[in-house]
Amino acid sequence: xxxxxxxxxxxxxxxxxxxxxxxxxxxxxxxxxxxxxxxxxxxxxxxxxxxxxxxxxxxxxxxxxxxxxxxxxxxxxxxxxxxxxxxxxxxxxxxxxxxxxxxxxxxxxxxxxxxxxxxxxxxxxxxxxxxxxxxxxxxxxxxxxxxxxxxxxxxxxxxxxxxxxxxxxxxxxxxxxxxxxxxxxxxxxxxxxxxxxxxxxxxxxxxxxxxxxxxxxxxxxxxxxxxxxxxxxxxxxxxxxxxxxxxxxxxxxxxxxxxxxxxxxxxxxxxxxxxxxxxxxxxxxxxxxxxxxxxxxxxxxxxxxxxxxxxxxxxxxxxxxxxxxxxxxxxxxxxxxxxxxxxxxxxxxxxxxxxxxxxxxxxxxxxxxxxxxxxxxxxxxxxxxxxxxxxxxxx
Ligand SMILES: [Zn+2]
Numbered sequence: 001x002x003x004x005x006x007x008x009x010x011x012x013x014x015x016x017x018x019x020x021x022x023x024x025x026x027x028x029x030x031x032x033x034x035x036x037x038x039x040x041x042x043x044x045x046x047x048x049x050x051x052x053x054x055x056x057x058x059x060x061x062x063x064x065x066x067x068x069x070x071x072x073x074x075x076x077x078x079x080x081x082x083x084x085x086x087x088x089x090x091x092x093x094x095x096x097x098x099x100x101x102x103x104x105x106x107x108x109x110x111x112x113x114x115x116x117x118x119x120x121x122x123x124x125x126x127x128x129x130x131x132x133x134x135x136x137x138x139x140x141x142x143x144x145x146x147x148x149x150x151x152x153x154x155x156x157x158x159x160x161x162x163x164x165x166x167x168x169x170x171x172x173x174x175x176x177x178x179x180x181x182x183x184x185x186x187x188x189x190x191x192x193x194x195x196x197x198x199x200x201x202x203x204x205x206x207x208x209x210x211x212x213x214x215x216x217x218x219x220x221x222x223x224x225x226x227x228x229x230x231x232x233x234x235x236x237x238x239x240x241x242x243x244x245x246x247x248x249x250x251x252x253x254x255x256x257x258x259x260x261x262x263x264x265x266x267x268x269x270x271x272x273x274x275x276x277x278x279x280x281x282x283x284x285x286x287x288x289x290x291x292x293x294x295x296x297x298x299x300x301x302x303x304x305x306x307x308x309x310x311x312x313x314x315x316x317x318x319x320x321x322x323x324x325x326x327x328x329x330x331x332x333x334x335x336x337x338x339x340x341x342x343x344x345x346x347x348x349x350x351x352x353x354x355x356x357x358x359x360x361x362x363x364x365x366x367x368x369x370x371x372x373x374x375x376x377x378x379x380x381x382x383x384x385x386x387x388x389x390x391x392x393x394x395x
Contacts, residue, residue, distance in 0.1 A: 030141045032173065034196060035134060035180065036120070037110055038188035042133045043076040044111040045126075050119060052104030058083065058093040066098070073111070079128045097125040105199060108135075118198040136185050143199070145169045146209045150200035153357070161361050162208035163370035167383070168227040168355065169194060171216040174386060175224040214385045217374060225250050225381060226354075232264035233356035234331045234348025237377065242307045243319060243351050250378045251353050253305060258366075259359035264349035267328045270341050273298065276334075280309075283324065284316040298342060300334040305352070354378060 037045075049066050056064045056072070064085070066072065074096065075082045083090045098106065106124060109117035122139030139147075148169040149162055172194055177186050179193055187193035200206070217225045226248065228240075233256045240251035259265055280286035280297055286309075287293045293311040300309050307330075308315040318330035332346035348356075355377040363373050371383060 031122070031138050032141050032144050032177070032187070033185040034137045034139065034144060034187050034189055035183070035185045036108075036137045036189045036196070036198075037115070037135055039190050040110060040113060040115070041131065042110050042112070042135065045074050045133065045135065046109050046111055047072045047074070047098060047124060048107040048109075049098075049100070050105045050107050052100050054098045054100040054104070054106065054123075056083075057097040057099055058091065059095055063090065072098075074126055074133060076128055076131075076133050081126055081128055081133065095125065095127045097123060099123045108198075120198045134184075137189075137198075141170070141173070142209045142213065144196065145173065146200050146205045147196045147198055148173070148194045149205050149208065150202060151195035151197050155200070155202040155205075157361055158364040159204055159208055160364035160368070160370050160373070162205050163212050164355070164360055164364070164373050166205070166209045166212045167215050167217060167370065167374065168229060170212070170386070171224050171227040174216060175226065212370070214387055215383050216386045217378060217381050218384050219248070219250050220380050220382075222382075222384070225378060228351070228354035229357055229360075229377075230348075230350025230352055230354070231356070232262055232329075232349045232358045233259045233352050234265060234329055234346070235260045236305050236331070236352075237354070237356060238305055238330075238352035240353055242305075243353055249380045252379045254377070254379075256356055256359050256377075258362045259348070259356045262358035262362060264328070264358055265347060267346045267349070269325075269327065269344040269346070270337060271325075271344060273336070273340055273342050276342050279324070280316060284314075284320070286314050286316050287311070298334060298336055300332075302331060302333055305331055 048071050054066050055062050056066060070085050073084045075084070077092055080092045080094055081096055082092045083096055100123065105119050105121050107117050107119050108124065109115065120137050120139070121143045122137055125136045125138065126133050145166050149165045152169065153162060153165040173187060176193060179187055189196040217227060219225050228251060235256055237254050237256055239253045241247040277288040277294070277297060281288045286297065288297055293314060296309065296311040306318065308317055309321070310316070321327065322330045327344065327346060329346050329348040329350065329352060331348050331352065332344050334342050334344055337343035355373070360373045360377065363376065374381065374383065
């Protein structure tokens, strides 16, 4: 197919999708493997089947089946895992798996170190890995998306905002499906990938996942976008090149009035003037002994987002200041305060890229649809059914 014909077909396809409201025509079941409690050095955990029956597979052989009554314990023993049932040891194995169907659920509690129990859908497997138990939750993609949505969006928000988060979570998961592939799973359950704490408690999240089934966000070349979002933009989002160094067509700075009256819109911090100037001098070689530079440092303003605090040829990257001083954002101003201090007055919370969660929540309460919200915070994007993507991509 010639390039131009293919391009025209792509455009027609997108128009058709938009016309028909992006209905999914078919969605095959897909599973994803998530390493859970990946930040902990787990040596003992227990499982309790909340619903349904699970087969227990040990080193490839089915050794038992379990339902609600039994409590199974998994303990690290060197490079193996000891399995016990109601405190009776069943054996020691290299690889254990609890296999059920996706709609069943299981309660998992980390015993050492002691953590609160969580409920997971899908299968659980475990093996010894460098002095810890590697626990993998194999789960249907959309059930994982639902779990991520609650972990990232919180509960008790609007149905429309849940829809936005499910689409972003799905886009992120599929764009990073190979992130941990060399370690034997797709994604971890920490913010390194996406936060995931098991089955969500708010059932409306499953409705949102179903309503957006298969939908992902792509850029103008039909590539999955890097679905960045943050808590509050402070009234203006940021450009990707100013935060991450690489330019994208969809992470562009926009004026965002929806975020400015929300909880994380403003913050303040006081600091000794001496400490501030010393920090600029030592860490960034900023010439604070020069009167003009000192004035800039003590009267810094950002009517709109800047990337540097600068004077002549000296530049201090604001993202470094944010990181070093652990500020909520780079969108701040500086003014003298009292005799010996400065006041840092900031706007927003987070890196400022892509969707502002608090602004999006406000939009949803004002009646905007999830498609309006995504198109407001991401530029030049399309919502598309992921199963049709490969057909229209160049080989
Ligand atoms: Zn990760």
